[in-house]
Amino acid sequence: MMDLTAIPLYDHHCHALRRPGAALDGAAFRRHFGESRDPAMAAHQSSGLFYGRSLRDLAALLGCAPEEDSVLAARHRQPPEAHARRLLDAAHVVALLVDTGFRGAENYTLTEQREFLPCPIHEALRLETLAERLIAEAANFDEVEDAFRAALADVRARGILAFKSIIAYRGGLTVRPRTRAEAAAAFPALRERAVRDGRVRLTSRPVLEYLLRVGLEAAAVQELPVQFHTGLGDADLDLRRANPLRLRPLLEEAAWRGVPFVLLHCYPFVREAGYLASIYGNVFLDLSLTIPFTAHGGEAAVRAALELAPTSKVLLGTDAFSIPELFYLGALHAREGLARALTRLTAEGWLTPGQAERAARQMLCENAAALYGG
Numbered sequence: 598m599m600d601l602t603a604i605p606l607y608d609h610h611c612h613a614l615r616r617p618g619a620a621l622d623g624a625a626f627r628r629h630f631g632e633s634r635d636p637a638m639a640a641h642q643s644s645g646l647f648y649g650r651s652l653r654d655l656a657a658l659l660g661c662a663p664e665e666d667s668v669l670a671a672r673h674r675q676p677p678e679a680h681a682r683r684l685l686d687a688a689h690v691v692a693l694l695v696d697t698g699f700r701g702a703e704n705y706t707l708t709e710q711r712e713f714l715p716c717p718i719h720e721a722l723r724l725e726t727l728a729e730r731l732i733a734e735a736a737n738f739d740e741v742e743d744a745f746r747a748a749l750a751d752v753r754a755r756g757i758l759a760f761k762s763i764i765a766y767r768g769g770l771t772v773r774p775r776t777r778a779e780a781a782a783a784f785p786a787l788r789e790r791a792v793r794d795g796r797v798r799l800t801s802r803p804v805l806e807y808l809l810r811v812g813l814e815a816a817a818v819q820e821l822p823v824q825f826h827t828g829l830g831d832a833d834l835d836l837r838r839a840n841p842l843r844l845r846p847l848l849e850e851a852a853w854r855g856v857p858f859v860l861l862h863c864y865p866f867v868r869e870a871g872y873l874a875s876i877y878g879n880v881f882l883d884l885s886l887t888i889p890f891t892a893h894g895g896e897a898a899v900r901a902a903l904e905l906a907p908t909s910k911v912l913l914g915t916d917a918f919s920i921p922e923l924f925y926l927g928a929l930h931a932r933e934g935l936a937r938a939l940t941r942l943t944a945e946g947w948l949t950p951g952q953a954e955r956a957a958r959q960m961l962c963e964n965a966a967a968l969y970g971g
């Protein structure tokens with residue numbers, strides 16, 4: 598099998614680490630290895646293939662027994678920042694592009710992370726989180742839109758290399774044309790709820806769909822990639838509506854042809870995403886979260902993506918969040934799934950060894966570096 602350990606990973610989709618709090622017990626640690634919020638799943642989590650393998654992989658790195666208790670003891674033996682640095686070093690990551698819109702309050706800031714992590718850290722700005730904050734602060738929709746446009750201008754100067762949309766989790770990927778008046782009409786109810794609950798959870802489709810196009814306009818001006826969550830990725834989502842094929846009307850709009858659309862995760866719609874990436878020059882697909890959460894499915898995901906998508910259109914990442922272990926495991930499995938897939942494709946005659954080597958470099962780092970820079 599190919600050995601890809603020497604090729605660095607440009608981790609173009611991940612999240613921030615959680616600030617240290619109380620030591621994690623087994624149940625709390627295990628929750629990071631699945632998407633479920635159902636307490637009844639806790640009893641089953643430890644028999645998931647990804648989790649069982651993870652304990653062995655972590656034990657091998659940390660020099661302890663491959664049991665949950667030993668791995669937890671080993672992680673708590675070191676200061677959290679040294680432990681994180683060790684795992685990120687072992688992941689051989691050349692850059693992180695961090696989506697800061699997830700669990701922001703409990704996480705380290707990027708400035709704090711830059712002090713102890715071993716690689717450059719860039720930001721992906723989550724459009725819906727920004728909109729929620731602005732709705733909570735504004736008196737009317739005009740103010741929301743003005744502030745939204747201002748926040749999305751000249752973002753590279755602030756270290757932001759991409760926008761990111763979670764519209765898939767808020768009703769799905771069908772994005773209809775919306776007028777400003779439709780969006781503005783939804784504002785009073787949103788504002789009222791913000792005052793009542795002290796926070797906004799933006800689910801209004803007219804507002805989401807209108808502001809997404811405002812985001813795409815800003816991306817078009819700056820030639821900035823926009824990442825879209827598709828497929829699995831959040832316990833909130835209705836998977837049926839997260840099929841990336843639903844983005845076709847948006848992809849057909851001439852105004853966005855210069856905007857790279859990066860379809861994140863994609864599982865189980867990897868073939869659908871590969872199809873889109875083979876049709877539209879500006880569509881790319883990512884297999885983070887699909888690898889490592891689908892365990893032995895990583896190899897199949899790479900093979901499915903490459904049925905139609907050229908190797909210059911596929912990216913790998915970790916989608917790691919909160920705990921540094923997920924960065925190490927995500928990078929380990931990205932390389933392993935990719936190596937298995939490319940080795941088999943070479944044996945089958947679809948790639949020469951030289952082409953397989955080049956494809957590995959493209960998918961682990963070169964495609965991302967070309968897309969985002971940084």
Ligand SMILES: [Zn+2]
Pocket residue numbers: 610611612696916
């Ligand atoms: Zn994510």
